[in-house]
Amino acid sequence: MRIVLLGAPGSGKGTQAKLLVEKYGIPQISTGDLLRTAVKEETPLGIKAKEAMEAGELVTDEIVLGIIEERLKEPDALHGFILDGFPRNIPQAETLDNMLNTIYQPLEKTILIDVSFDDLMQRLTGRRTCADCGQMYNVYTSAPMLEEVCDKCGGKLIQRADDNEETIRHRLKIYTSQTEPLIAYYKQQSKNVAIAGTGEIEEIFSSITDVLQPLVKVKTESVNVIASKPEEKEGGEVNAANEEKQEVEEKVTVKKAATKKKAVTKKKAVTKKKAAPKKKAVTKKKAVAKKKAVTKKKA
Template identity: 55%
Template sequence: MRIVLLGAPGSGKGTQAQRLQAKYGVPQVSSGDLLRDAVARGTELGLKAKAVMEAGQLVSDDIVLGLIRDRLARPDAANGFILDGFPRNEDQANSLNALLKDIGQPIDAVLLLDVRRETLMQRLAGRRTCPKCGTVYNVHSLNGATTCPREGAELFQRPDDKEEVIGRRLEVYEKQTQPLIDYYAKLGLLRTIAGEGELDSVFERMEAAALAKPLPPSSVKVSTAKVPRNKVVVKAARKPAKKTKKVAVRTAKAKSARKPAPKAKRVKAAPKTAKRAKVAKKRPAKKAARKK
């Protein structure tokens, strides 16, 4: 199971990824988590990323790809992985494909959680986080409660979960991700899953899409080449030939119908023969008269 997850903020892809991870034992690889972990452990790539972030700049793709390479080299990723948060554009997708090809772990599928914008707004604007355990809740499912059921701490709303910020986040996502959706669709890897409904129902759809095996490109070529070109040419050549024969027969019939019948010629010749016979009979009669 080597998959990439796509989905707008609030689509629930993180929750579903954790479920897939728990059931199939493949790690969820989040670019954000990798950066935070590398910085916390003080690795070489982590120190580079920290310097870039402290300078107020975006971490380069090379650093993120290096972190992904290191993460996928661990034993728990031998049977697959779930990439979340990367790639975000076509250039990153091309770089990721090159990396995965180099390590012999190409992508099996790209899962897109499709959720309506109204639902996304409701989910994100209603999110509340526990400051102690970090659990995320939604006010629509808390029945008016404002504290964490586990810790009893007062829940708070993150700044990026406010409506005005959410609108900008969704616009950025749509602008950046739509080309990526088209990119993977052309490769035949994209599988769109309805992301609304009960969590269990969404997970069942995610699981089915993740496990479905794509049709290898080689088999597609074979199936389209079942009818060789030379056979097509032969069929195309035979059809006109049959039509030509039919036309020739019809033309011959038409010509024969236009020509006068041979019997008509013989009938015309019959009177001439009769006249000659009469003339022949009369000649001897004339000679006999002369002798007399």
């Protein structure tokens, strides 16, 4: 399956992506991770991306798409992928569609993890992380037993600098302005499905897998059809061979019967022919006896 996960910062799409990877065995492809890896490994596209970032410019869609295309050609992505963080707008979506169609891997479904603005604000502004062990908390939904103290190791809990209310409001505003047209774009293609992103993680995951089940079924049926074709072909050849063999055997039987019939007829004719001289001999014997009787009478 080839899907895109859509969702605002704090929607939980990263968590759901990891669960999908575990269930279906397809890779999660995050554009942020790809860019960092490409820059670190100094690939040709990574060098271009680094130059753009160092110049304070945005990495172009051309570079991002090039990196995605390279990633999709790797063996683990041949049977499907989960795109996370891309596309973000319609021009990117259109370019992505063209690229995927070129490599014969068209997008099958987009899943929007839908969370209200107020819930997103609560999730993001309430996030806290242990400075020592990295354990995550939320002061609104999963607060530690002691304020600002990690339950796991006793370390100090800190808040990310960009998790303040003003910054988050700005990020969500940008996300909404970009994503709403993108959702409409995929709805026109009958590919987008919205999933409620509130509730237990397992419940949200179950809703997502329900949406994806038809794709799994189609893939399974396709594999079964492909796997059964050689058997059908082999079976067809065997049946054809058996029919041909039977036909030959029938012809041979008919031919043998005809030959036998001719032989019997010929034998009867020969026997009849041989019997004819015996009849003549009997007739001749009778004639001689009759002649002798007449001669005797005259005398």
